[in-house]
Structures are given as C-alpha cells and as structure tokens.
Amino acid sequence: MNAVLKNIGIIGAGQMGCGIAHVSAAAGYRVHVYDLSQDRIESGLATINGNLARLVTNGKMTEEERKSTLSLISGSSDVNDLAPSDLVIEAATEDETVKRKIYTQVCPVLKPEALLATNTSSLSITRLAAATDRPERFMGIHFMNPVPVMKLVELVRGIATDEKTFSAAKEFVGTLEKTITVAEDFPAFIVNRILLPMINEAIYTLYEGVGTVDAIDTAMKLGANHPMGPLQLADFIGLDTCLSIMQVLHDGLADSKYRPCPLLVKYVEAGWLGRKSGRGFYDYRGEVPVPTR
Ligand SMILES: CC(=O)CC(=O)SCCNC(=O)CCNC(=O)[C@H](O)C(C)(C)COP(=O)(O)OP(=O)(O)OC[C@H]1O[C@@H](n2cnc3c(N)ncnc32)[C@H](O)[C@@H]1OP(=O)(O)O
Numbered sequence: 632m633n634a635v636l637k638n639i640g641i642i643g644a645g646q647m648g649c650g651i652a653h654v655s656a657a658a659g660y661r662v663h664v665y666d667l668s669q670d671r672i673e674s675g676l677a678t679i680n681g682n683l684a685r686l687v688t689n690g691k692m693t694e695e696e697r698k699s700t701l702s703l704i705s706g707s708s709d710v711n712d713l714a715p716s717d718l719v720i721e722a723a724t725e726d727e728t729v730k731r732k733i734y735t736q737v738c739p740v741l742k743p744e745a746l747l748a749t750n751t752s753s754l755s756i757t758r759l760a761a762a763t764d765r766p767e768r769f770m771g772i773h774f775m776n777p778v779p780v781m782k783l784v785e786l787v788r789g790i791a792t793d794e795k796t797f798s799a800a801k802e803f804v805g806t807l808e809k810t811i812t813v814a815e816d817f818p819a820f821i822v823n824r825i826l827l828p829m830i831n832e833a834i835y836t837l838y839e840g841v842g843t844v845d846a847i848d849t850a851m852k853l854g855a856n857h858p859m860g861p862l863q864l865a866d867f868i869g870l871d872t873c874l875s876i877m878q879v880l881h882d883g884l885a886d887s888k889y890r891p892c893p894l895l896v897k898y899v900e901a902g903w904l905g906r907k908s909g910r911g912f913y914d915y916r917g918e919v920p921v922p923t924r
C-alpha cells in the first residue's frame with residue numbers, strides 16, 4: 632500500500648469505477664465509491680462481490696481475503712463522503728460537461744492536499760484540470776477494462792501536473808501490481824488512439840456490408856488472434872464510450888480518418904450501448920449473445 636495515499640475515492644459506480652474499487656481494496660486501500668443513485672452503487676457493489684467470489688472459486692483468493700476486501704469498500708450518493716479521500720479517481724461517463732460539473736461539486740469537499748485523477752479514455756487532461764481548483768494535483772490514471780484482469784495503466788500528465796502528483800500516482804498504481812505506460816496529453820492517449828480507429832473501421836466494415844457481425848468478429852479472433860472480435864469488444868467497452876472517443880479524436884486531430892461510423896452513431900441514438908444496456912452489435916437478453924446484424 633502507498634505510504635501517503637490511504638483513502639481512495641471513486642466517482643462513478645459503472646464498470647470502470649467498480650473495477651478500480653475492486654483492485655484498490657484488494658491491495659489494502661480503504662475505498663469509497665460515489666455515484667448519483669443508491670441503486671447504481673448497490674448493483675456496483677454486487678458486481679464487485681461477484682467478481683471476488685469468482686476469484687475464491689478459482690482458488691485465486693481466500694474467503695477471508697474476499698471478506699476483508701469487501702469490508703474496505705463503502706458507497707454512497709452523498710458527495711461529502713469523499714472528504715477523507717487522499718486520492719479521488721473520477722470514472723464517470725465519458726462526457727466533458729459531466730466531468731466538469733462533477734469537479735465543480737467535488738473540489739470544495741476535498742482536502743486541499745488531496746489528489747484528483749480522471750480515468751478518461753480520451754479527453755484532454757489539461758482542459759479537465761482547468762475545471763478544478765488543483766491543476767497541479769490533477770492527472771490522468773487510465774485503467775483498462777476489465778480492470779482486475781488487464782495489466783496496463785496509462786499515466787497522463789496535464790500541462791500543470793506537478794512531479795509529486797505524478798510520483799504518488801505511479802507508486803499507487805505500482806501497489807496494484809499493474810504496469811504503467813506514460814502517454815502525452817493528446818486525444819485518446821496511446822491505447823485508444825490505436826484501438827478505437829480499428830473498432831470504428833470494423834463498424835464501417837459492417838456498415839458497408841463487407842461482412843456480418845459474426846464474420847467480422849470471427850475474422851479478427853481467428854485471423855489476428857485477438858481475444859475478442861472488434862464488435863464484441865465495442866459492446867464490452869460501451870458504444871457510447873466508443874462514440875465519445877471517436878468524436879474526441881475527430882475534433883481534436885481534425886482528420887477525416889477519425890470520422891465516427893454513422894452506424895455507431897445510430898446504435899448510440901437507439902440506446903443500444905452494448906452489454907451494459909443489454910443490446911449493441913449483439914443482443915445479450917437471451918442465454919447466448921445473438922448478433923443484431
Ligand atoms: C476504452 C478504454 O479506455 C481502454 C480499454 O479498456 S480498451 C479495452 C481493453 N480490453 C480488452 O481489449 C479486453 C479484450 N478481451 C480479453 O482480454 C478477454 O476476452 C477477457 C480477459 C475480457 C476475458 O477473457 P476470456 O478468456 O475470454 O474469458 P474468461 O475465461 O471468462 O475470463 C478470463 C479471466 O478474466 C476474468 N474476467 C473476465 N471478465 C471479467 C470482468 N468483467 N471483471 C473481472 N474479471 C473478469 C475471468 O473471471 C477469468 O478469470 P480466471 O482466469 O481467474 O478464471
């Protein structure tokens with residue numbers, strides 16, 4: 632455990648917030664998860680418990696470790712409960728307006744010396760930092776999904792991030808047994824700058840009728856040895872998040888090669904956001920996922 636950062640606050644009880652809470656508590660940190668609704672928090676805590684229980688079943692964690700990990704995690708919809716946090720990691724919806732509003736509400740509650748980080752997939756760290764009262768103690772700590780499984784965390788400094796903040800974040804991520812990579816503050820950093828155009832291209836391949844959902848995913852799984860097909864992965868990430876990242880790339884780099892596929896836009900407009908909403912390129916409402924095209 633990090634010597635300075637003992638209490639970790641998480642904003643957003645979605646798939647990423649819960650994953651970060653899981654790995655932080657498993658490393659011995661006290662974690663508080665904040666989200667807008669109590670229902671969200673309860674379903675998030677149930678997901679964490681389910682994932683911990685699976686580790687026990689697989690012999691990767693003892694029952695005592697599961698209990699002690701869970702006992703370190705609390706949750707509430709009261710922003711004031713983030714006050715004891717030494718480090719807050721914001722993992723709310725990938726929308727700059729939402730994140731800015733959150734910082735306006737959260738900063739006055741935090742200790743002046745507390746660090747604030749964002750798990751954003753794509754947004755400018757420098758611009759987000761400017762919406763806080765602590766740009767020098769703000770940076771990007773970008774975990775990958777699913778957090779308990781993926782080894783990488785990207786660290787991204789904003790223009791004002793100070794060295795103390797960067798070192799503390801680096802040490803914290805090291806205690807979670809993750810490998811860091813440092814990215815400069817450009818749209819979508821490293822992983823998503825490369826991954827999301829590939830996913831977007833897979834959606835164009837579907838849109839133009841080159842292949843079906845099944846053909847495209849099978850092609851990339853068996854033809855390129857990817858663990859998931861690109862459309863399956865898009866559903867896993869969340870199609871709203873994929874679209875936001877493509878929009879940030881398109882706007883930020885002003886190059887038409889990043890144009891979000893109209894089919895991706897259509898799916899998001901329909902509320903077909905992938906696994907989390909029950910339907911995306913696959914329909915998850917039955918026993919097995921069924922392609923929707
Ligand atoms: C968008 C961004 O900003 C950045 C990103 O994150 S981009 C997305 C990056 N992530 C990826 O590319 C993931 C690609 N997919 C994979 O690596 C794999 O399909 C996977 C790890 C998700 C699942 O692996 P799999 O072998 O197909 O399935 P499965 O055997 O069920 O799972 C492997 C392990 O992961 C665990 N796991 C799977 N999904 C999980 C989840 N959502 N949460 C926690 N653990 C999970 C399983 O419990 C299993 O653990 P054991 O080895 O202890 O049994």
Ligand SMILES: NC(=O)C1=CN([C@@H]2O[C@H](COP(=O)(O)OP(=O)(O)OC[C@H]3O[C@@H](n4cnc5c(N)ncnc54)[C@H](OP(=O)(O)O)[C@@H]3O)[C@@H](O)[C@H]2O)C=CC1
Binds near residue numbers: 645722723725753
């Ligand atoms: N999905 C992925 O693969 C990855 C995502 N990320 C990034 O992590 C962040 C979260 O993504 P992810 O977990 O997938 O998204 P989810 O949609 O699963 O979760 C987002 C959560 O934030 C909540 N939220 C929205 N507005 C607020 C608010 N004002 N205050 C508190 N909570 C709020 C949402 O609540 P509600 O549903 O009620 O709106 C939801 O519970 C994003 O920035 C994303 O880009 C980073 C790496 C990988």
